[in-house]
Amino acid sequence: MQTLATPDVKKANKLAATKLGGKLVNEYWEMVFRAKEQGKLVCWYEGSAINPFLQAADICWVHGEAYSAMLAARHQEGPAQKAAEERGYQRELCSYARTHLGCAVTNLRNPVPPDAPFVSMAEDKYLSSRLPAPDMIISAYAYCSTGQQWDEMTSRLFGKKIPIFNVSLPWIWAQKPDAGYLKGQEWEETSQYVAKQLRDMVVFIEQQTGKPYDWDRLRELMRQVKRGSELRLEAMAMCSKRPAPASFFDWVASIAPINHLPVGKPMVDFFQAVRDEVAERVTRSEGAVHKEKYRLFFDGIMNWNKVGWLAEKFAKYDAAVVAGRYTHMAFWQEPDLIDPKDPVLGMAQNYLVCPNNHSAPILIGQILKLCRQYEVDGMVLHASRTCRAFTNPQFLIADAASKQLGIQTSTFEGDVTDDSFYKDELVNSRVEAMFEAIDAKRSRAA
Amino acid sequence: MKNYLAPFAAAAARPLEYAAAWKQRTGRKVVGSFPMNFPGELGHAAGTLPLILQESEEAITVGHGLLYPFYCGFTRSLVDQAAKGDFALLDVILFGDHCVQLLGAADAIRMQLPNTRVIFYQLISSMNDPWTHGRAVESLTGLKGELEEVVGHPVDPEALRASIRIFNRNRQLIRRLYELRKQGRSGLTSLQMQHIVKSSMIMDKAEHTALLEPLVQHVEGLGARAGDEVRLHLSGHFCQAPKLEILDLIESCGATIVGDDLYHGFRYISTDVRETGDPVDALAEWYMARNTKVPCPTRVQNNVDWDAYLINAVKEERAEGVIVLMAKFCEPHMYYYPEVKEAFERHNVPHLLIETEHEGVALEGLRTRVETFVEIVRRRQAA
Numbered sequence: 148m149q150t151l152a153t154p155d156v157k158k159a160n161k162l163a164a165t166k167l168g169g170k171l172v173n174e175y176w177e178m179v180f181r182a183k184e185q186g187k188l189v190c191w192y193e194g195s196a197i198n199p200f201l202q203a204a205d206i207c208w209v210h211g212e213a214y215s216a217m218l219a220a221r222h223q224e225g226p227a228q229k230a231a232e233e234r235g236y237q238r239e240l241c242s243y244a245r246t247h248l249g250c251a252v253t254n255l256r257n258p259v260p261p262d263a264p265f266v267s268m269a270e271d272k273y274l275s276s277r278l279p280a281p282d283m284i285i286s287a288y289a290y291c292s293t294g295q296q297w298d299e300m301t302s303r304l305f306g307k308k309i310p311i312f313n314v315s316l317p318w319i320w321a322q323k324p325d326a327g328y329l330k331g332q333e334w335e336e337t338s339q340y341v342a343k344q345l346r347d348m349v350v351f352i353e354q355q356t357g358k359p360y361d362w363d364r365l366r367e368l369m370r371q372v373k374r375g376s377e378l379r380l381e382a383m384a385m386c387s388k389r390p391a392p393a394s395f396f397d398w399v400a401s402i403a404p405i406n407h408l409p410v411g412k413p414m415v416d417f418f419q420a421v422r423d424e425v426a427e428r429v430t431r432s433e434g435a436v437h438k439e440k441y442r443l444f445f446d447g448i449m450n451w452n453k454v455g456w457l458a459e460k461f462a463k464y465d466a467a468v469v470a471g472r473y474t475h476m477a478f479w480q481e482p483d484l485i486d487p488k489d490p491v492l493g494m495a496q497n498y499l500v501c502p503n504n505h506s507a508p509i510l511i512g513q514i515l516k517l518c519r520q521y522e523v524d525g526m527v528l529h530a531s532r533t534c535r536a537f538t539n540p541q542f543l544i545a546d547a548a549s550k551q552l553g554i555q556t557s558t559f560e561g562d563v564t565d566d567s568f569y570k571d572e573l574v575n576s577r578v579e580a581m582f583e584a585i586d587a588k589r590s591r592a593a
Numbered sequence: 594m595k596n597y598l599a600p601f602a603a604a605a606a607r608p609l610e611y612a613a614a615w616k617q618r619t620g621r622k623v624v625g626s627f628p629m630n631f632p633g634e635l636g637h638a639a640g641t642l643p644l645i646l647q648e649s650e651e652a653i654t655v656g657h658g659l660l661y662p663f664y665c666g667f668t669r670s671l672v673d674q675a676a677k678g679d680f681a682l683l684d685v686i687l688f689g690d691h692c693v694q695l696l697g698a699a700d701a702i703r704m705q706l707p708n709t710r711v712i713f714y715q716l717i718s719s720m721n722d723p724w725t726h727g728r729a730v731e732s733l734t735g736l737k738g739e740l741e742e743v744v745g746h747p748v749d750p751e752a753l754r755a756s757i758r759i760f761n762r763n764r765q766l767i768r769r770l771y772e773l774r775k776q777g778r779s780g781l782t783s784l785q786m787q788h789i790v791k792s793s794m795i796m797d798k799a800e801h802t803a804l805l806e807p808l809v810q811h812v813e814g815l816g817a818r819a820g821d822e823v824r825l826h827l828s829g830h831f832c833q834a835p836k837l838e839i840l841d842l843i844e845s846c847g848a849t850i851v852g853d854d855l856y857h858g859f860r861y862i863s864t865d866v867r868e869t870g871d872p873v874d875a876l877a878e879w880y881m882a883r884n885t886k887v888p889c890p891t892r893v894q895n896n897v898d899w900d901a902y903l904i905n906a907v908k909e910e911r912a913e914g915v916i917v918l919m920a921k922f923c924e925p926h927m928y929y930y931p932e933v934k935e936a937f938e939r940h941n942v943p944h945l946l947i948e949t950e951h952e953g954v955a956l957e958g959l960r961t962r963v964e965t966f967v968e969i970v971r972r973r974q975a976a
Contacts, residue, residue, distance in 0.1 A: 235931035239663065239922050286719075292693045292891070295718060296928045299893040303932055307895055313719035315728070318696060320713035344724070507700040532663055535924075539697030542659050543704055 159455075159462035160435055162393050164420040165400040171417060172217065173268040175408045180265050182207035183279045188355060191281035193247075193297055194288030195316065195498040196479065198407050199372060200345070201285075203365040204352050209278060210407040211297065212563075215246035217403075218274060219451035219564035227253065227275035228565065242533045242565040244297040250278050251304050280305065283355050285348060287314035290503040291536035312351040314344045316498055319505045328509050329481070329500070341495035368410040369490035376482040378418035379405055382425040383475060387521050390434025391469040392425045395445045396458035397435065398474035402449075405478045435469075436462045441585060444518050445471035446544055447529030448537040450561040453569060460574070464582055469521040472514055473537070476502035507540045511547045518552055524585050525555040527578065532560060532568040555588070557581035597808040598785055601792040601801075605834075608647050608795040613682050615642050615797060622744060625680060627671070627688035627695055628832045629856050629891065630716055630883075632733065632876045634866065637798060638748045638756040639740045641684070645794035648833040649674050653951065659701040665922040666951025667833040668698040675702040680709065685743050689714040689732065692891055693924065695832075712739045720884050720894035729877035737873060753872040759798050764862040766805045767793065770812060771859055775851055775910050777817050783827065783840040783850045791834055791857050822849035823970045826912040828903060828933070829926055831856045831891065835918050835949060842956055843916060846963040847971070852910035854887050854903070855918070863887045890929035899929055900936035907942055914943040914970040916963075921950045943970050 182189050190201050193211040201208040218224040227249030232238065234252050236245050253276040263273055271277065284302055288294025295313065302311045317337050325331040349360050379401065386393055404417045428434070443461070445468050450457065461468050479485070481500055485493035503510070518526065526548045528541050545556040557577045562568035604611040612623045624636040625646045636643030648670040656673025674680055680702075686709055688699050703711040714736035717728040741747050767789060773779040774786070781789075789808075793801050825848045827835075834857035844850065854860050864883035867875035884892045888899040907915060915937065919926050930946070937944045945966040947959065 235934050237927045237930070240924060240927040244928075286893075290693070290696070292691045292696075292718065293924055293928075295691075295893050296890070296925055299895065300928050300932070302895060311895060313722055313893065315717050315719050315722075317715045318691075318713070320715075322711070322713065340728075347723075507704060530661055535664065535693050535697060538661055538663075539693070540700055541661075543701065 157437070157463045157465075159394065159396065159458040160433070160437060161400070161458065162397045162421060162424055164417070164424045165397055167417050167420060168401055168404050171408050171413060172403050175403075176217065176268060177265070178409075179207055179209060179279065180277055188282040189279045190283045190285055191298075191301060192285045192287065193243075194286075194291070194294045195314075195501070196406050197285060197287050197314075197345075197348070197498075199365060199368040199410050199494075200349065200352065202410055203361050203368055204356050204358070206283075206352065206356065207279070208407070209281070211247040211301075212243045213403065213407045214250065214278060215243045215564050216449070216451040218246060219566070220454055221268075221274070222452065222566075223274050224452070224564050224566075230257065230275070238565070239533060241293045241297065242563050244293060244300075245533075246564050248297070248300060248304065250275050251280075251301055254278060254280055255304065281309050283351075284309055284311040285314070285351075286311065287316060287348075287498065289316040289498055289501040290318055293536070310351070310355065312348055314341065314348055316341055316504065319499065319509065321506050321509050326509075328505065328513060329484075329496070334499075337499060338492060338496045341499060342492045345491050345495055366487050366490060369485055369494070370487035371410050371412070371415055372405075372479055373482045373485045373487060375405055375410075375415050375418045376479040376485075378415070378422045379478075380480075380482070382418070382422040383470070385425050385429050386435075386469050388429050389442075389522075390432065390436070390439035391442065391467045391521070392428030392433060392435060393421075394435035394458065394461075395468040395471040395474055396454060397421075398471070399449050399454055402474065402478060434467060436465055436467045438465050439467045440465035441467070441525060441582060442521060442523045443468045444514070444521065444523045444526045444548075445473070445529065446514065446526055446541060447471075448473050448531050448534050448563050450529060450531065450569060451564050452566040453561065460578070464578065466578075466582070468527070469523060470517050472502045472517075475517055476500070476513060503536045503539070507543045510540055511544055514544055515547060515551055518548065518554065523554060525557065525581050527581070528556060528558040530558050530560045532562045533565060534563050555581045555584045594780065594785075594811070597804070597811060598788060600804050601788040602785075604792040604795045605788045608644065609679055609682065611795055612642055612644050616682060622684035623682055624685045624687060624740070624743075625683040626686070627690060627699070629860070629889070630690055630880055631687060632866070632879065633794075633798070634753060634756040634760050634872075634876065635733070635737055635740055635748065637759065638753040639744045641740070641744065642797060644683075646671055646674075646680075646686075647791070647795070648951065649679070659705070660697060663922055664694050664697070665832070665920050666949075667920065668694045670833075670951055671698050672701045672705075675705045680706060683709060685709070685740075686711045687714065687736070688712075689716045689736065690891065691715055691718045692832075694922070710743065712736065714739070716880060718892050720881055720892050721896055726877055726881060729880050730874055733873050733876050733880075750872050754868060756798075757866045757868055757872060757875065759802065761865040761868065763793055763798050763802045763805065764865055766802060766809050767862045768859075769809055771852070771862075773812055777820075777851075778815055779812050780815050780818060781812070782844055783853075784837050786850075786853075787834055787837065787840065787855075787857050790861055794857075794861065820849060822847055823914065823967050823974075824849055824851045824910070824912050825970075826851065826903070826907055826910055826915045827853040827855060827858070828915055828917050829855065830918040830920055830949070831860075831889070831923065831926065833857075833920060836953065838956060839918070839947070839949065839954065839959070842960055843963055846960065847967045848963070851912055852906055854906065860887045860889070890925035898932075900932045903933060904936055904940050904942065907940075913974055914945070914966065916966070917944055917946045919946060919948050921948050943973060
């Protein structure tokens with residue numbers, strides 16, 4: 148006898164609009180793969196979102212972490228990581244870098260066979276070899292020393308024949324009495340120092356293209372970035388409602404459009420659609436999980452091999468992961484600082500507010516503010532094995548969350564793109580213990 | 594020889610004890626600095642004892658509650674020492690190097706020691722940009738200003754030049770030992786060389802130099818030593834000193850170390866500071882020059898190559914092979930290792946990679962590897 152299908156109430160209720168993001172991601176990488184055929188210069192970079200600078204100069208851009216993350220999310224990171232290991236890069240090295248350097252190794256030593264033209268992102272078996280070689284490298288990495296070294300090694304891998312430009316982004320140590328988030332002498336001086344380097348970077352770009360830089364185009368692009376960012380933040384803020392209409396994992400799925408996809412109307416439309424869907428869910432009281440029982444904060448970088456897996460895992464426990472350091476403290480997070488008429492200083496400042504580039508006291512202050520805003524019951528910390536930039540302050544964060552907010556915390560090990568560091572049973576037992584503790588606390592309070 | 598070396602060995606073994614005694618004796622402040630580019634001359638000219646903080650031999654315990662175990666032993670050990678209260682005697686802690694793990698350690702230490710001033714003077718790590726020198730001058734000027742606040746008086750340029758002269762003299766003496774070692778005339782083991790360099794990071798420089806001068810004189814008087822050991826270069830190990838038992842083990846397997854680029858070795862004393870002109874400018878120049886002299890993977894500089902430096906060093910030292918000591922989880926080293934490995938392969942230089950850990954390594958297993966490596970080198974030379 149046939150029975151009517153019942154909805155699986157334990158499944159994550161993902162935003163439909165993020166599917167559009169997947170389409171934009173595919174179109175962008177396909178554009179990258181065609182760049183050389185179209186006579187475009189290709190720039191490799193990591194870290195800060197300098198892509199509007201490149202887009203304004205008609206240069207094709209390849210963001211290293213984005214490519215590594217994309218491969219991991221599609222479970223196609225293996226060949227690149229194997230190539231890197233064969234060259235001698237050790238497993239404890241940043242797996243973003245290891246994967247991307249592996250792509251460089253395969254580009255040089257094991258290129259795509261000529262009889263294997265690109266068909267589609269879904270079907271292509273040669274994604275790790277598919278990246279076009281760089282014509283230039285720009286290094287602009289906040290906080291993590293690994294970024295600059297990764298770029299340097301990429302340059303050396305290509306025989307130091309590719310021009311490289313380094314932008315140095317100092318860490319905000321914030322020791323002086325006037326120091327704080329986006330304020331104080333150190334902040335002002337550092338912002339100006341970075342802005343000056345960005346202007347010098349534009350001169351470098353002009354040298355590569357042989358053309359005067361199109362500042363008007365940059366201004367227009369930054370107007371759109373600002374708008375996209377405002378819509379994204381507006382949608383995020385609506386998740387302080389109960390039930391939360393979208394989850395951390397929806398925001399993870401929305402990183403590419405704000406971080407490295409082409410700036411333009413499709414990007415703004417994407418965030419408009421996300422914002423509208425979130426607003427509709429609020430009016431319908433529709434949550435990111437069907438029966439919201441717990442609200443959590445996610446500290447740490449994403450485990451790109453496990454985005455869907457973790458979204459479903461938390462949904463199974465009726466836990467809405469409502470905010471995170473990675474998603475809520477990065478990616479053009481301060482649009483008010485961007486003046487589209489004169490965008491460089493605001494761009495520098497947004498690069499400086501990456502989710503690690505303030506020392507622990509300021510960082511913790513910002514995290515606790517988010518925890519209060521989203522009224523979380525607990526915090527889950529992803530100790531990403533090879534991303535020390537994110538793991539550095541985690542014990543301090545957990546301690547502050549516990550002492551200052553009185554919330555439960557739970558840590559699990561994984562990694563950004565190396566699946567082998569993730570142990571599912573450990574995650575289950577630790578997360579379950581946290582939920583038990585939250586339940587016990589509620590019982591005592593009742 | 595042992596008499597000459599005993600004070601160096603004592604300071605190297607117990608750096609904080611030495612600093613505490615110095616502080617008690619002089620009534621002056623002790624400045625503890627993270628490695629590897631702190632210009633100790635600034636601290637010296639300010640009247641303090643500039644001490645490079647060292648990895649402790651003690652097992653890491655409470656530090657596990659502040660940093661994950663997948664960090665290099667040096668950062669974990671520093672945090673552990675801070676959490677245990679070992680740094681209580683330090684009046685100031687400084688750091689200027691941009692290494693992601695050190696930044697994590699600095700944050701943890703500042704939170705652990707709320708009453709200790711922790712100064713950050715970020716040194717630019719991109720070494721050949723048009724603004725590198727200017728930015729280094731700015732960072733060092735800022736550091737000088739903060740040290741002046743700590744000691745409560747300005748640092749006179751002439752005092753700084755005097756400190757530079759004292760430090761240069763010390764470096765020159767140690768470099769002389771390196772030269773004699775290369776010629777097979779020093780008779781000093783790697784362990785003893787480490788005691789000399791490491792204690793120079795800890796002791797009052799004038800005192801260290803006063804002890805060093807008779808040692809160098811003594812060594813100058815020794816003749817060339819004939820031996821059939823395999824000549825090796827030791828490479829790597831940046832912030833922390835290699836374990837003494839590993840150095841001993843290598844030399845007990847039929848090898849002699851004729852050169853190194855360890856931080857607790859030649860890297861630390863490779864370069865002198867200009868003694869004339871503006872002294873802060875000279876220190877910035879030194880910061881840049883030492884990366885050209887002995888390139889460091891923690892810096893980025895596209896026009897110098899650590900691998901090329903190593904190949905040259907091997908030739909100059911007439912080394913027959915290289916042992917690479919890599920501290921586990923050291924990212925800069927992990928990045929650069931494939932470059933170095935491929936250069937060794939291109940130039941037919943045999944090498945052995947040894948990964949080290951704070952907690953120690955299984956020495957007998959290591960002995961087999963080193964003995965095999967020495968035998969391979971020996972046979973290659975005989976062929």
